[in-house]
Amino acid sequence: MSQFWKPGTEKPRLVDDEEGGVLFFNSPSGYANIERQRQKLPVFRYRTAILYLVETHATTIVVGETGSGKTTQIPQYLKEAGWADGGRVIACTQPRRLAVQAVAARVAEEMGVKLGEEVGYTIRFEDVTTQGVTMIKFLTDGVLLREMMDDPLLTKYSIIMVDEAHERSIATDILLGLLKKIQRRRPELRLIISSATIQAKSMSDFFQPRKSRRRPDGEDLGPNMEPAVLSVEGRGFNVQIHYVEEPVSDYLRAAVSTVLLIHDQEPMGDILVFLTGQDDIDAAVQLITEEAQNRGKNSSGLMLVPLYSGLPRAEQELVFTPTPRGKRKVVISTNIAETSITLEGVVYVVDSGFSKQRFYNPITDIENLVVAPISKASARQRTGRAGRVRPGKCYRSAPFMLILSPNKVAFPLYVSMVTTRLYTEEYFAKEMSDEGIPEIQRSNLVSCVIQLKALGIDNILGFDWPASPSSEAMVRALEVLYSLGVLDDDAKLTSPTGFQIAEFPLEPMIAKMILSSGELGCSEEIITIAAVLSIQTIWVSGRGSQKELDEAKLNFAAAEGDHVSFLNVYKGFLQSGKSPQWCHRNFVNYQAMKKVIEIRGQLRRTAQRLGVVLISCERDTVVVRKAITSGFFANACRLDASSHDGKYKTIRGSQEVYIHPSSVLFRVNPKWVLYHSLVSTDKQYMRNVISIDPSWLTEAAPHFYQHQRLNSMVR
Numbered sequence: 001m002s003q004f005w006k007p008g009t010e011k012p013r014l015v016d017d018e019e020g021g022v023l024f025f026n027s028p029s030g031y032a033n034i035e036r037q038r039q040k041l042p043v044f045r046y047r048t049a050i051l052y053l054v055e056t057h058a059t060t061i062v063v064g065e066t067g068s069g070k071t072t073q074i075p076q077y078l079k080e081a082g083w084a085d086g087g088r089v090i091a092c093t094q095p096r097r098l099a100v101q102a103v104a105a106r107v108a109e110e111m112g113v114k115l116g117e118e119v120g121y122t123i124r125f126e127d128v129t130t131q132g133v134t135m136i137k138f139l140t141d142g143v144l145l146r147e148m149m150d151d152p153l154l155t156k157y158s159i160i161m162v163d164e165a166h167e168r169s170i171a172t173d174i175l176l177g178l179l180k181k182i183q184r185r186r187p188e189l190r191l192i193i194s195s196a197t198i199q200a201k202s203m204s205d206f207f208q209p210r211k212s213r214r215r216p217d218g219e220d221l222g223p224n225m226e227p228a229v230l231s232v233e234g235r236g237f238n239v240q241i242h243y244v245e246e247p248v249s250d251y252l253r254a255a256v257s258t259v260l261l262i263h264d265q266e267p268m269g270d271i272l273v274f275l276t277g278q279d280d281i282d283a284a285v286q287l288i289t290e291e292a293q294n295r296g297k298n299s300s301g302l303m304l305v306p307l308y309s310g311l312p313r314a315e316q317e318l319v320f321t322p323t324p325r326g327k328r329k330v331v332i333s334t335n336i337a338e339t340s341i342t343l344e345g346v347v348y349v350v351d352s353g354f355s356k357q358r359f360y361n362p363i364t365d366i367e368n369l370v371v372a373p374i375s376k377a378s379a380r381q382r383t384g385r386a387g388r389v390r391p392g393k394c395y396r397s398a399p400f401m402l403i404l405s406p407n408k409v410a411f412p413l414y415v416s417m418v419t420t421r422l423y424t425e426e427y428f429a430k431e432m433s434d435e436g437i438p439e440i441q442r443s444n445l446v447s448c449v450i451q452l453k454a455l456g457i458d459n460i461l462g463f464d465w466p467a468s469p470s471s472e473a474m475v476r477a478l479e480v481l482y483s484l485g486v487l488d489d490d491a492k493l494t495s496p497t498g499f500q501i502a503e504f505p506l507e508p509m510i511a512k513m514i515l516s517s518g519e520l521g522c523s524e525e526i527i528t529i530a531a532v533l534s535i536q537t538i539w540v541s542g543r544g545s546q547k548e549l550d551e552a553k554l555n556f557a558a559a560e561g562d563h564v565s566f567l568n569v570y571k572g573f574l575q576s577g578k579s580p581q582w583c584h585r586n587f588v589n590y591q592a593m594k595k596v597i598e599i600r601g602q603l604r605r606t607a608q609r610l611g612v613v614l615i616s617c618e619r620d621t622v623v624v625r626k627a628i629t630s631g632f633f634a635n636a637c638r639l640d641a642s643s644h645d646g647k648y649k650t651i652r653g654s655q656e657v658y659i660h661p662s663s664v665l666f667r668v669n670p671k672w673v674l675y676h677s678l679v680s681t682d683k684q685y686m687r688n689v690i691s692i693d694p695s696w697l698t699e700a701a702p703h704f705y706q707h708q709r710l711n712s713m714v715r
């Protein structure tokens with residue numbers, strides 16, 4: 001490896017252990033062994049300090065190295081100290097679902113209890129807890145926000161630990177603001193804010209109380225409201241960091257060669273590779289397979305495991321299964337594996353230095369997923385996936401920004417920041433931002449605003465944000481919500497529409513299309529479409545060629561567009577008797593279809609509770625598309641007649657967009673279309689597209705589209 005990498009500044013520091021430097025949690029000696037290992041984690045030495053601070057302070061900020069034991073141990077210490085007595089519950093939030101499930105399973109195993117009983121978890125569409133029994137509950141921050149709609153003061157929780165707070169997802173930021181408010185009403189509620197890479201000072205400033213906890217007569221009003229900050233020193237095992245020595249022109253190829261070099265030259269141990277998205281990951285799997293086939297004996301024995309949020313659960317779980325003897329697992333992941341999780345076999349981390357990030361431009365009203373450089377905090381989290389049960393190595397590389405891997409173009413703003421620098425050690429030290437931009441400052445705020453409104457927060461700009469969103473983005477969101485009929489002239493939730501839409505655990509546009517579908521007589525079809533849109537893909541990836549997949553998709557293609565094609569797949573699946581073989585033959589993902597059925601059932605129940613008539617239109621595709629238009633009118637585009645390359649312009653911002661090659665309407669190019677989301681690669685692509693009649697736009701949102709302008713375009 002020496003010709004490629006030079007060691008970073010950190011020196012190896014092996015921590016000796018009775019088992020020879022390796023902690024085996026699942027060894028036959030079982031529970032006693034787990035207990036011993038728990039006590040060896042750095043956080044154990046701080047057990048008393050943590051419990052004392054939590055007892056005496058309303059908010060405790062815990063900063064400690066990755067792998068030091070914050071997530072898995074602190075909830076157990078709290079339970080042991082009695083914070084879950086008397087039916088109270090200890091909550092621990094995570095930004096990502098995979099982490100919620102993984103840490104809940106781990107803590108249940110450490111405590112020797114069945115998952116779903118004393119230790120449980122809740123993610124969207126899945127609740128694995130038992131009321132009155134569950135004492136420690138892991139959940140996404142988004143789910144905790146939803147719980148506030150029924151219980152605004154979160155009364156069942158004695159302590160809420162907001163873990164991985166550095167990620168600053170929208171849900172985390174809203175949660176932090178609301179928890180601060182709740183604490184004023186419920187001083188007995190304790191908060192723990194934790195992360196390995198959080199700026200403790202700014203978090204502590206945010207939680208500073210406005211008023212003293214003592215009344216003028218000196219009477220104590222409860223716990224100290226000044227936040228306490230605890231720094232947990234020490235780490236599990238050393239991770240040696242290697243930076244790229246020379247510029248690389250393609251991060252994907254660089255990552256692939258690094259994997260192969262590790263496999264050729266380094267002792268056994270699994271590899272975790274961070275890339276940006278499914279397309280990158282699929283390409284890497286293919287490249288590694290081809291390369292390995294072309295190589296000698298030494299390259300056999302690789303077990304490639306992709307990991308991204310769109311994969312069905314059963315496939316995601318493969319990353320946690322033990323690696324067969326003689327094999328080396330290579331997990332190729334998006335940033336879903338970046339925080340909280342422990343993959344036992346991982347010794348090597350390969351970090352491309354990039355991730356897909358959401359960027360919203362309130363001027364054009366376009367939200368995009370773009371490939372952008374990660375922050376130092378992310379890089380450290382990625383490194384921290386090694387060194388958890390044994391020493392490890394992390395290889396950091398990044399490409400020259402203007403020559404990205406095929407079909408990748410970074411957001412222009414970011415390109416200008418990093419055109420001349422690479423992810424060398426110097427780039428990491430001097431140029432990489434410490435933390436990423438909070439998601440709230442780079443996202444469309446429609447879902448965020450409706451959630452706050454539903455919780456009774458009317459003055460959204462005046463809300464106590466850890467980082468304020470832009471007023472332009474806020475105005476745009478209010479405008480869309482007004483046009484959806486969610487807000488009235490006073491920007492209050494309308495009754496019943498606004499409240500009904502807020503009830504669905506879905507984007508407001510999808511919820512609106514479900515509500516309208518009852519009136520239009522196609523709710524059964526629209527609920528199916530909503531369920532499919534809730535998961536990332538129903539197609540199998542990584543099997544066969546793209547051509548084979550495209551051909552399989554053609555069997556279901558509908559001239560009206562992707563949403564109607566989804567109905568064809570769903571119908572075919574039901575007619576096959578929900579057959580896995582049928583799915584296999586048609587490149588349809590069986591696990592994904594099972595999830596669609598499950599989500600569909602839940603959405604039907606919510607719709608029924610809200611009074612939506614459940615009715616089928618027997619495939620009248622006009623009403624189906626009208627219902628979709630009622631939610632997604634803001635995403636309308638018109639084909640640019642002067643261009644011959646399938647260019648569309650968005651109606652609102654006149655932005656250039658194209659139909660994504662994965663869409664059934666690719667190259668069909670109907671004159672008017674609506675899209676579900678945009679993705680930016682070499683161009684701005686619309687994903688999940690239907691053809692529409694422009695008159696449906698003014699019908700659906702007369703305030704949003706000024707009649708005259710649209711009419712002049714139609715002519």
Ligand SMILES: Nc1ncnc2c1ncn2[C@@H]1O[C@H](COP(=O)(O)OP(=O)(O)OP(=O)(O)O)[C@@H](O)[C@H]1O
Nearest residue numbers: 025066067068069070071072073106196340342388
């Ligand atoms: N599933 C697992 N298998 C084996 N060991 C595990 C597992 N989960 C956790 N551990 C062990 O427990 C340690 C602490 O993990 P924990 O997730 O609590 O750390 P953390 O401080 O929250 O890390 P991070 O900041 O990365 O989330 C790990 O370093 C590892 O040694």
